[in-house]
Amino acid sequence: MKTTILQKPASFYDEFVLKGGSQLKSTHYCPGCGHGILHKLIAEAISDFNIQDRTVLISPVGCSVFAYYYFDVGNIQAAHGRAPAVATGYKRANPDSIMISYQGDGDLAAIGTNEILHAANRGEQMTVFFVNNAIYGMTGGQMAPTTLIGQKSTTTPRGRTLQNEGYPMKMAEIIAILEAPVYVERVMLTDAKNIARTRKAVRKALKIQIDKKGFSFVEVLSACPTGWKMTPVNSKKWMTDVLSKHFELGVKKDISEDREPVIVMHPEPHFKEYHELLDIKSLADKITDVKLPALKPILDEVKIAGFGGQGVLSMGYALANIAMGHNYQVSWLPSYGPEMRGGTANCSVKVSDQRIGSPIIDNPTVLVAMNKPSLIRFEEDVQPGGIILYDSGLIDTPPTRKDVTVIGIQATEEADKLGSRKIANMIMLGAYAKSSGYLLENYILQALPLIIKNKAFHEMNDKAFKLGMRLAK
Amino acid sequence: MSKVLIKGNEAVVRGALLAGCKNFFGYPITPASEIAETAAYYFPLLGGTFLQAESEIGAINMIYGAASFNTRCMTASSSPGFSLKQEGISYIAGAELPCVIIDIMRGGPGLGNIAPEQADYNQVVKGGGHGNYNLIALAPNSAQEMCDLTMLAFDLSDKYRNPAVVLADGIIGQMMEPVEFPKPVETIPDRPWAVRGTVDSHNLICSIELLPDKLEAHNEALQAKYAKIKEHEIRYEATYCDDAEHILIGYGIVSRILHTVVDVLRAEGIKAGLFRPITLFPFPTPQFEAFANDKNVKSFFVSELSAGQMVDDVRLAVNGKKPVNLHTRMGGNIPTVKELVDKFKATI
Ligand SMILES: Cc1ncc(C[n+]2csc(CCOP(=O)(O)OP(=O)(O)O)c2C)c(N)n1
Numbered sequence: 001m002k003t004t005i006l007q008k009p010a011s012f013y014d015e016f017v018l019k020g021g022s023q024l025k026s027t028h029y030c031p032g033c034g035h036g037i038l039h040k041l042i043a044e045a046i047s048d049f050n051i052q053d054r055t056v057l058i059s060p061v062g063c064s065v066f067a068y069y070y071f072d073v074g075n076i077q078a079a080h081g082r083a084p085a086v087a088t089g090y091k092r093a094n095p096d097s098i099m100i101s102y103q104g105d106g107d108l109a110a111i112g113t114n115e116i117l118h119a120a121n122r123g124e125q126m127t128v129f130f131v132n133n134a135i136y137g138m139t140g141g142q143m144a145p146t147t148l149i150g151q152k153s154t155t156t157p158r159g160r161t162l163q164n165e166g167y168p169m170k171m172a173e174i175i176a177i178l179e180a181p182v183y184v185e186r187v188m189l190t191d192a193k194n195i196a197r198t199r200k201a202v203r204k205a206l207k208i209q210i211d212k213k214g215f216s217f218v219e220v221l222s223a224c225p226t227g228w229k230m231t232p233v234n235s236k237k238w239m240t241d242v243l244s245k246h247f248e249l250g251v252k253k254d255i256s257e258d259r260e261p262v263i264v265m266h267p268e269p270h271f272k273e274y275h276e277l278l279d280i281k282s283l284a285d286k287i288t289d290v291k292l293p294a295l296k297p298i299l300d301e302v303k304i305a306g307f308g309g310q311g312v313l314s315m316g317y318a319l320a321n322i323a324m325g326h327n328y329q330v331s332w333l334p335s336y337g338p339e340m341r342g343g344t345a346n347c348s349v350k351v352s353d354q355r356i357g358s359p360i361i362d363n364p365t366v367l368v369a370m371n372k373p374s375l376i377r378f379e380e381d382v383q384p385g386g387i388i389l390y391d392s393g394l395i396d397t398p399p400t401r402k403d404v405t406v407i408g409i410q411a412t413e414e415a416d417k418l419g420s421r422k423i424a425n426m427i428m429l430g431a432y433a434k435s436s437g438y439l440l441e442n443y444i445l446q447a448l449p450l451i452i453k454n455k456a457f458h459e460m461n462d463k464a465f466k467l468g469m470r471l472a473k
Numbered sequence: 474m475s476k477v478l479i480k481g482n483e484a485v486v487r488g489a490l491l492a493g494c495k496n497f498f499g500y501p502i503t504p505a506s507e508i509a510e511t512a513a514y515y516f517p518l519l520g521g522t523f524l525q526a527e528s529e530i531g532a533i534n535m536i537y538g539a540a541s542f543n544t545r546c547m548t549a550s551s552s553p554g555f556s557l558k559q560e561g562i563s564y565i566a567g568a569e570l571p572c573v574i575i576d577i578m579r580g581g582p583g584l585g586n587i588a589p590e591q592a593d594y595n596q597v598v599k600g601g602g603h604g605n606y607n608l609i610a611l612a613p614n615s616a617q618e619m620c621d622l623t624m625l626a627f628d629l630s631d632k633y634r635n636p637a638v639v640l641a642d643g644i645i646g647q648m649m650e651p652v653e654f655p656k657p658v659e660t661i662p663d664r665p666w667a668v669r670g671t672v673d674s675h676n677l678i679c680s681i682e683l684l685p686d687k688l689e690a691h692n693e694a695l696q697a698k699y700a701k702i703k704e705h706e707i708r709y710e711a712t713y714c715d716d717a718e719h720i721l722i723g724y725g726i727v728s729r730i731l732h733t734v735v736d737v738l739r740a741e742g743i744k745a746g747l748f749r750p751i752t753l754f755p756f757p758t759p760q761f762e763a764f765a766n767d768k769n770v771k772s773f774f775v776s777e778l779s780a781g782q783m784v785d786d787v788r789l790a791v792n793g794k795k796p797v798n799l800h801t802r803m804g805g806n807i808p809t810v811k812e813l814v815d816k817f818k819a820t821i
Contacts, residue, residue, distance in 0.1 A: 018677070020684075054670040058538075059679075068677050074668035076541050077679040079564050082534035085526065089538025090668070092522045093496050093546065097670040115534070118527035266520040271657045277518050278487050280654045282475035317649070321478045324651050332478070332649035357732030359648050362809045 009047035011055070011072050012040065019069040028066055032232025034189040034222025035064050035131060038198070042100065042129065043071060045203045049210060055098040056090055058083040060112075062104035063137040081112020084119035087126045095264065098209055099126035106136045109145040109169050116175070123180030123214045125262065127205045130171060130219045132186075134243060135227035145169045148246055153227070168246060172219040176252035182214040182259050184252040188221040188244055190236045197249075204256070212261040221247055283325045283447055290443045292326055295353040298438060301361045303378055304428075305335075305346035306370025306391075311425035314452060315368070316347035318429060321451045322444050323351040331359035344373055366436065368428050370411070375399060389431050389472075391424065407435060409471050415464060423457065423464040430468020441469065476651035481619035481641065482507040484652050485575055486515055488620035489547055492627040493658045494573070495521040496546035498535035500528055500554060503587040504643040505577040508549035529554040533561030533574075540570035541678040543667040545627055549575035552593050553584065555601075562636060563602030567680030569695075571630035571664075573623065574608075575639045577646045578778075580805045588805020589643035591725060594782035597638050598753045605692050607699045609637035609706070610753040612724040616650035622751070624655070631662045633702055640753060642778065644726040644807075699755075708751040709760060713739060717746025719821060720764055722775045722787060724750050726807070731776060734813045745817070753783070761790030773797040774817050776808060796820070 008014065015024040029036045046052050052073055059067040061080035068075035074097070078086040083101040091099045101119075108116050108130050119126065135153055136142040142155040146168045150159040160168075176184040183205060187198040198220060205216035221243055223235040230238060269277055302319065306312045313334055320332040328351045335346045348361040363383045369375040369390040375397075382388055384403040392398065392408030399406050409431050415424035426448070433439045448465060449458045479487075485508055489497075497516050499509035509525065516523040526532035532548045539546040550558060555576045565572060578593045580586040595601075598610050609629050611622040619641065626637035668676045682688035710728075713735060714720060723731045728749040738745040748764075750757050764770045772795055775784045784799050791797050798820040802808050808816075 053672045053675075056668055056670055065681070068679065072675055074670050074675055075677045075679070076538065076668060077568075077677070077681060078537065079534065079560055082530065082537075082561070085531040085534035086538035086541075088524070088531075089496070089498060089535030089540075089546070090542055091538075092498075092524060092535070093539040093542040093544050094670055114527050115531055118531065266522075267518070268520045269518070271659055274491060274519065274657045275654065278490060278515060278654075280477055280487065282477050284475040317478070320649060324476060324478050330478070330651060333644065334647055355732075356650075356729075357734075357736060358730040358810060359644070359650075360726075360730065360807060360809075362811065 009040070009043040011046040011052040012043040012070055013072050016069045019066065027070060029063065030226045032223050032225040032235055033063070034133065034220065034224075037189050037195065038129060038131060038220055038222065039067065039070055041199045041202045044199070045206050046073065048203075049206060051098045051206070051210060054096060055100065057100045057102060058087050060103040060107040061138070062107045064102055064104060064131065065138065067102055081107050081110070082115055083107065084112065084115040084124070084126070084128065088119055088122070088124050091125055095125070098206065101126055101128045103128065103130055104137070105130070105132045105134065105144040105146040109171050117178070120175050120181050120215055120217065121178050123262075125209055125212060125214060127209050128215075128217045129202070130217065131222045132171070132219055132247065133222045133224035133227065134168070135224050137224045137227045141227040146171075146247070148242065170247060172217065172252045175217045180215055181217055181253060182208050183216040183254050183256050185254075186219040186221065186247060186249050186252065188239060188249055189223065190239050208256050212263055213256055213259045214262060219247070283321060283450055286450055287325065287443060287446050290440060290446065292443070293440065295327060296438050297353050298351065299354070300351040300366060300436060301364045302349040302351070302366040302368065302432070303346060303361050303364035303381075304349065304368040305344065305374030305378060308345045310370045311422060312345050312368075312370060313347050315425035315429050316349045318448065318451050319432065320349045320351070322439055322447050325443060325447055326439060328353060329356050331356050333359045344371070346374065366432065368432065369395065370424065370428070371395065372397070387435055389428060389435065405435070407431060407472055409468065411468070414467060414471070418463055418467070419460055420457070423460050426461045426464035427468035427471070430465040431472035434469040434472035476653050478649050479616055479652050480507065480647060480649050481613070481616040482577070482646040483511045484616045484620040485549070485623045485639065486511040487654055488623035489573065489627070490515060490519050490521070491655060491657045492624040493545050493661045494547050494627060495544040496539045497521065497523045498526050498532040498539070498546070498548050500526050500532050500550065502551045502554045504579060504646055505549050505551040505554070505575065507646070508575055508577070512549075529557040530561065533558040533565070536572045537561055537565050537568070537570065540565065540572040541668045543664040543669055545571070545573075545631070545661055547573040547575065549577070551577045551579045552581050552590070555593055555596065559596070559602035562608070563604050563606065564680050565636050566606035566608065567604060568678050569634040570636065570678065571634055572636050573626045573630055573639065574636060575623070576641070578640065578642045580803070586805050587643065589726060589807065590778045590803060590805060591642055591727070592779040592782065592803070593640065594753065594777070594779060597640050598756070606695060607754050609633065609635055609702065610640050611637065612640050612751060612753050613645055614725055614728045614749065615645070616648060617652045619645065620652055620654060624658070629706060633698055635698065635702070640725070642725050703755040706752060707755045707757050707759070709757040710749045710751060711760075712747040714746035714748055716744055716769065718744040718769060718771045719817070720746050720748050720770060720773050721817065722748050722750075722773060723777065724753060724783065727776050727778060730808065730810060730813060733810045734817065737810060737814050738817070750783075756786045756790070758786070758790040761787055762792075765791040765794040770795060772821060774800070774820060776800045776813060778802055778807065
């Protein structure tokens with residue numbers, strides 16, 4: 001063993017004050033445990049690379065839950081298995097940091113499989129040190145996903161079997177088949193030779209991150225004499241003779257030479273530009289030359305219904321926008337949830353000079369029915385004295401209500417003649433504007449192209465709206 | 474400043490960005506997906522990051538990570554996703570990290586449906602995950618408040634180092650209304666405790682206290698913080714309550730329907746008032762205590778889109794002094810104005 005790893009690097013605390021108790025110089029790990037050795041190799045690399053002040057280490061759940069006792073860096077302690085997600089969040093917020101996700105085999109290969117696979121697959125700029133000790137150390141020696149077939153643990157008292165627990169998981173190999181990871185290696189903490197290899201792997205993995213090349217993963221076979229119920233000496237022998245036979249050592253993937261640094265540039269717009277970038281633009285700012293009439297005391301509750309594709313939602317959107325432009329209070333509510341099924345759509349628009357209570361319409365003052373199912377569904381709900389506008393070209397049975405004004409308009413047919421079926425809704429909007437009588441035609445004509453942005457329709461919408469106004473007479 | 478007609482779900486994202494939020498981590502779920510979609514479009518434009526996580530568990534843990542740094546971050550989900558986030562939220566509350574979570578509630582239990590319900594009240598307002606903690610919970614009832622309360626959620630969560638939830642339903646999210654957007658927040662409060670990756674910030678973000686005495690002290694500190702929040706941050710809206718004999722109570726979309734109900738009742742000469750909690754935690758308990766002690770007030774009428782969850786808090790505050798009646802709908806059904814008028818009248 002080289003003496004350097006026994007020295008305390010600067011990124012290792014001199015005294016483990018956070019640990020508390022009387023023995024401030026020794027770790028909480030058991031004799032023969034690999035965690036302490038790996039900690040020192042990592043700390044040494046952090047110091048040598050001079051990255052102590054931008055390194056953030058995630059302590060997992062497991063024996064290394066208290067890694068933050070030892071590393072004099074930024075520390076975040078994560079929930080069981082979630083370290084790669086926590087590291088992702090931090091790194092995205094602070095891309096200049098060096099992220100280390102330090103995890104055990106229960107943490108990474110059982111409860112946290114989803115998080116590690118996706119962080120690896122995204123190629124997160126982080127370094128993962130995966131301590132595989134083939135057991136759950138912290139909780140007292142239960143089976144891990146890496147426990148070998150036949151290996152006894154407190155939850156496999158007769159030994160792990162294929163039939164009951166399946167094969168031990170080879171995480172390094174699994175990570176290596178993903179496209180994004182840059183470097184994946186499995187090493188072992190036994191003799192001087194293997195520790196030296198581990199040190200090399202630790203440094204290489206960190207260097208890749210420092211160079212902004214992406215995700216690297218070092219699986220470290222590590223002794224757990226307590227969990228294995230072996231002496232430290234026998235533990236090392238077992239690792240050499242048995243564990244490393246199943247978990248083969250070596251580089252599983254290394255594309256670090258070919259990989260270019262990944263540098264993501266974020267724009268930094270000035271605060272003054274925020275509203276513009278967020279598309280916060282109002283109609284009122286754009287239409288300034290129309291003198292608006294005084295508000296009328298109204299509560300118009302407009303139900304617009306038809307097939308999907310007939311533009312009922314956008315007719316409602318246009319109406320609500322225009323009424324808002326006239327300084328009325330408005331709400332627009334699309335049919336939502338189960339109502340959406342079966343190809344019919346509807347929306348509810350309320351317009352009032354007063355604050356609007358419920359945006360839901362139980363009894364419309366105006367029903368715009370673009371197809372037969374909509375008329376059947378809503379005709380009875382219309383308030384006495386209200387208006388029913390319906391597409392008399394598509395609906396062969398006119399409304400039967402005598403206590404409402406019924407206006408039939410062959411909207412779809414007329415729209416076809418104007419050049420597109422899609423503008424039937426604008427004909428209906430014209431008819432609504434005419435029959436309700438509180439909106440200004442010249443305001444609407446200016447507003448429509450600002451509301452319905454598709455330029456191909458501007459001229460047609462204009463014509464359709466005017467036609468609707470005429471037909472509603 | 475002039476108004477824009479916009480959906481509640483989109484107002485949330487704009488509000489968040491105007492509040493200086495820089496990181497969004499989410500996972501799609503109806504009816505909250507629009508928030509993620511809108512965020513995916515706008516966050517990168519303003520120099521922030523958007524990331525679709527592998528799950529809600531992933532998303533909330535990314536929040537835990539990002540919130541440990543000194544930028545504002547958020548996630549959004551709907552009921553089943555919120556259930557999945559609970560583990561992470563408990564850690565965030567334990568480590569006292571500021572962040573904002575939007576919950577656009579849908580029908581449950583289980584997969585339920587995507588129609589509006591308010592059955593997440595208990596899992597949001599009462600803590601929800603393991604341990605003694607509370608989330609700040611804000612309940613918007615308009616597109617304007619979807620923006621404003623999202624912004625407020627960021628401020629409160631920073632002020633108290635506590636996660637804040639904007640709790641809405643599908644209708645409030647889907648509905649378009651005029652919204653006036655404020656100016657952007659230019660500086661967010663300093664976070665001296667944050668892990669910033671600098672020499673002076675070798676800080677620790679952690680929720681562990683091994684010694685019972687220490688963990689008890691930590692819990693007591695949390696409880697003291699919640700007491701302070703209760704003392705300073707209660708928000709509500711009272712309409713026609715001054716001379717009201719009957720107080721009608723609802724939050725979110727129900728409060729909008731009740732608004733119309735109260736108009737109808739007043740037109741009939743019934744002295745009804747509408748009381749709407751805007752903060753669900755802290756709950757406006759003192760206001761209910763005052764009503765309960767007011768000779769003028771004869772009864773309370775609560776409506777919720779759940780089996781009756783908020784009503785427990787009303788009853789605790791009223792403490793048996795006056796009748797507290799309840800009408801609920803579930804499964805995505807919404808009471809009509811007439812239904813509520815009739816149900817209410819049957820109680821008096
Ligand atoms: C959600 C959750 N489930 C279970 C536990 C209990 N637990 C703590 S450590 C651990 C196993 C850790 O094993 P491993 O990741 O192999 O690390 P080691 O202790 O061997 O270093 C478990 C199951 C927990 N803390 N949280």
